Amino acid sequence: MSYYRTFRGFFRIIFSLVFRWQVIGREHIPKEGPVILCANHISLWDPPLLGSGIERMVNFMAKEELFRIPVLSFLITKFGAFPVKRGAGDRAAIRATLKLLEDGKILGIFPEGTRSKTGELGEGMHGVALFALKSQAQVIPVAIVGPYRWFRPIKIVYGEPIDLTALREVKSNADTLKETSDLIMRHIRELLDQHRS
Template sequence: MSYYRIFRGFFRTIFSLVFRWQVIGRDHIPKEGPVILCANHISLWDPPLLGSGIERQVFFMAKEELFRIPVISFLITKFGAFPVKRGAGDRAAIRSTLKLLEDGKIFGIFPEGTRSKTGEIGEGMTGVAMFALKSQAEVIPVAIIGPYRPFRPVTIVYGKPIDLTALRQAKSSSDTLKEATDLIMAEIKKLYDEHRSKQSV
């Protein structure tokens, strides 16, 4: 059994026993081929939650500082993370991400770029659109609905793939990237609003 499966099993146990998690829409994840999971970001628990809800392995970027801490570096590497320099265009990380998608893997990303302090969904950064438009990956919006508090429900919702055909055929520009980013964030928010109201019932 791989390290990834071991860690995923560990996190699934935590999410089930401690956070009473609910997973919705995992059938929207293609069984093969490249996928980009685009989720809102509210907690450090989000990456393992995003990966634990489905059967295929999910790969992530993580800030390079974490890879300087031996134990943390080992754990996050085995859980599918690779380093990125924050605050600058890291070409190596970009190439690694596009290669993952070219190889038919799943890439998880939090387009807001940082955790929301209020829990509300903010604006997305255009990096997610660049990966979406430069690849042929299925782009799946994901809503994470907390809070992460013991014995309180946490819900993760995997939505239907977003149709980016027209934007992929359009001339590449900053406007195209912004439009694609806004579309992705709008789909995440739609899922979030719909299922947050259900969770509170």
């Protein structure tokens, strides 16, 4: 955790001085218990931005290729990342994620699965819906309002928790996963629309 705080402090300086960040909605983050932060994805800066905006530690799934690079592997592991095989239905990563949430921790995830080349919000993948329905985590939509430009404001907006009670009460299937994913993306889109200047 000491490494994490050090890295977070470093990134907070960068976001404050270089990007003049604005953090909105910190009060929506529960002080304890499992949380899934679901954000749009526009830049490699997004993971540290998502984690730096709040006080609790945020854990991330990252593509396994990054863990083959020695120095980078050390850094991202200390910043709360764990490996996943993209597009392969990585059961170990799924189990690790659900265990992380069961332990009351925070997961940061980008439902689109990859960075948007246009800056516009894409379609959400079903993985985030699986984690949301298989856990009792609070699901928080997050809007990163860019683009990232030096000495220009970047906004990160943490929204109110999404009510998934009804969806969690029905049997999980492909339709439920799609409905849940679409609901999460709709909340992210509403935050983006609301806070774009």
